[in-house]
Amino acid sequence: MGTGVGLRPEDKKGVLILLILLTSVAINCTPEPPAPTMTVPPPTPIPSPEPTATPSPTATITLLPTATATPLPTPTPLSPPTVEVEPLPVRQGSIAVLRLRGGDLWAADGSFQGQAIKFVRGAGSFWAIVAVSPVSPPGQHQVIVRGHRTQGAEFQATVPLTVTEASFVVDSVELPPDRVELLDPAVVEEERRKLSQVFARPAGDKQWRGTFIMPVVGEVTSPFGARRSYNGSPPTGYHEGLDLGAPEGEEVTAANGGVVALARSLKVRGNAVIIDHGVNVFSGYYHLSQVTVTEGQQVKRGEVIGRVGETGLATGPHLHWEMRIGEVFVKPEDWLEREIGE
Numbered sequence: 001m002g003t004g005v006g007l008r009p010e011d012k013k014g015v016l017i018l019l020i021l022l023t024s025v026a027i028n029c030t031p032e033p034p035a036p037t038m039t040v041p042p043p044t045p046i047p048s049p050e051p052t053a054t055p056s057p058t059a060t061i062t063l064l065p066t067a068t069a070t071p072l073p074t075p076t077p078l079s080p081p082t083v084e085v086e087p088l089p090v091r092q093g094s095i096a097v098l099r100l101r102g103g104d105l106w107a108a109d110g111s112f113q114g115q116a117i118k119f120v121r122g123a124g125s126f127w128a129i130v131a132v133s134p135v136s137p138p139g140q141h142q143v144i145v146r147g148h149r150t151q152g153a154e155f156q157a158t159v160p161l162t163v164t165e166a167s168f169v170v171d172s173v174e175l176p177p178d179r180v181e182l183l184d185p186a187v188v189e190e191e192r193r194k195l196s197q198v199f200a201r202p203a204g205d206k207q208w209r210g211t212f213i214m215p216v217v218g219e220v221t222s223p224f225g226a227r228r229s230y231n232g233s234p235p236t237g238y239h240e241g242l243d244l245g246a247p248e249g250e251e252v253t254a255a256n257g258g259v260v261a262l263a264r265s266l267k268v269r270g271n272a273v274i275i276d277h278g279v280n281v282f283s284g285y286y287h288l289s290q291v292t293v294t295e296g297q298q299v300k301r302g303e304v305i306g307r308v309g310e311t312g313l314a315t316g317p318h319l320h321w322e323m324r325i326g327e328v329f330v331k332p333e334d335w336l337e338r339e340i341g342e
Contacts, residue, residue, distance in 0.1 A: 131325035218246035241322025270312025
């Protein structure tokens with residue numbers, strides 16, 4: 001038997017155990033075969049479709065029918081205002097009322113024989129008072145009228161006005177010596193200038209209503225328009241109002257409503273009151289013994305404004321009552337018979 005290294009039994013057992021351990025380690029250390037790998041071919045690139053251009057919205061143009069210009073209606077020319085005058089003809093010293101109707105007027109003015117005419121807007125018309133002087137020559141005269149329209153050119157018209165002769169008496173007045181100096185032209189002119197300032201007041205609104213009334217009850221001792229002769233001299237001038245004989249101290253009342261424009265003593269007219277009735281219409285009350293109103297005072301028709309006297313150029317107790325349109329004296333009785341204006 002060959003020579004060998006003999007192992008003891010216990011060594012054999014250790015070697016066996018060592019082999020077992022080594023086998024186990026070998027088994028545990030043997031790497032597991034790698035899991036089968038699936039080779040996935042790279043995806044075939046799918047060509048991206050080119051973006052489809054979103055079409056811009058197409059503007060739909062609706063063709064409107066060609067506008068046919070509608071011809072504007074030719075404006076109908078406005079008719080000019082109509083002019084009315086009544087009464088016709090007009091006597092010396094009287095008045096006429098002139099009216100403008102229609103024609104889209106917003107204002108009007110005019111003149112007659114150098115005197116301005118004040119127009120007033122009434123119900124559907126403009127009206128004005130045309131005053132004819134007691135010394136206006138009889139015959140054909142012209143009133144100049146201008147209307148201011150809201151459309152179109154200014155309206156202008158020449159209105160014929162026939163003036164007829166009035167019958168005026170001649171009054172012979174005998175003045176006492178202490179009153180003769182009141183006829184001095186310088187005295188008369190000075191007082192006229194003072195009164196002109198009163199009658200030049202701006203024409204206010206109409207303040208009278210209805211007809212005028214007699215300011216005092218009495219007999220007419222000298223009519224309006226009478227040609228005056230003093231102390232036997234030839235007639236010079238005319239009587240500018242109506243003289244009404246009445247007892248001294250008798251109440252004198254306003255012929256109609258208005259504002260007291262003057263209340264003072266004058267040389268020729270004595271104690272005097274003048275009332276402004278508007279629209280250039282004035283009434284005067286002269287030779288009073290007493291004045292009972294003040295300037296600027298509003299008075300009503302029939303209100304007491306003074307008392308009868310004989311101050312100034314007077315030969316006895318009486319009231320001189322006059323009516324005038326601006327600077328033109330007119331017959332007072334015309335205002336008693338009918339309502340003037342609207």
